[in-house]
Amino acid sequence: MKTVLLWLLDWTWCLPQTLAGYIASRYWLDNLAPAEGFGAAVIPWIKEHEEKWGVKIYLVTPKSKAGHWFLNVISGFGCGRYICLVDAIPNNGIVDDEDTVSHEHGHIITGRIIGPLFLLVMIYSPLFCNLLGRWKMKHGWTWLHMATWYYQQWCEWLADKLGHVDRKAWLRKWEE
Ligand SMILES: [Zn+2]
DSSP states (O other): OOOHHHHHHHHTTHHHHHHHHHHHHHHHHTOOOOSSSHHHHHHHHHHHHHHHHHHHHHHHOOOHTTTTEEEEHHEEEEEEEEEEEEEOOOOOTBOOOOOHHHHHHHHHHHHHHHHHHHHHHHHHHHIIIHHHHHHHHHOOOOOOHHHHTTTTTTHHHHHHHEEEEOOOHHHHOOOO
């Protein structure tokens, strides 16, 4: 019942982002390969959460990502009812893990609350946060410095809150 209601919510109130997420997720779907890293270890967890959250989760391997123009530009997203990420080690040795999946779920909850206004997050987050973050790294910031800044931005902070991600603990994992 909950799954049906979430589906209806996504394809009405959340239509713009669900449509955008659907279209973008086709690239992921076309490039799926058997998960070997993070994804393989947590497939039961992923299946359970797809059901529980009313979402679709697709993971591509780093190899598929590297060979594809679109996957290579977009590191991953949670949009509409689609979570698309990379199986393992996309960013400077940082693995997309359960916290990353939960964070993307936080973006999806944001969208389910604010509906079509989520389009603003879709513009702000990749353009301002992501591109500026990449620019900062080209200008001397370490990955950790950039990530700390990135997850303080309002839409990222909110996704962590709604997705129940302990970002401080997550960042500490990559500190050494
Ligand atoms: Zn995010």
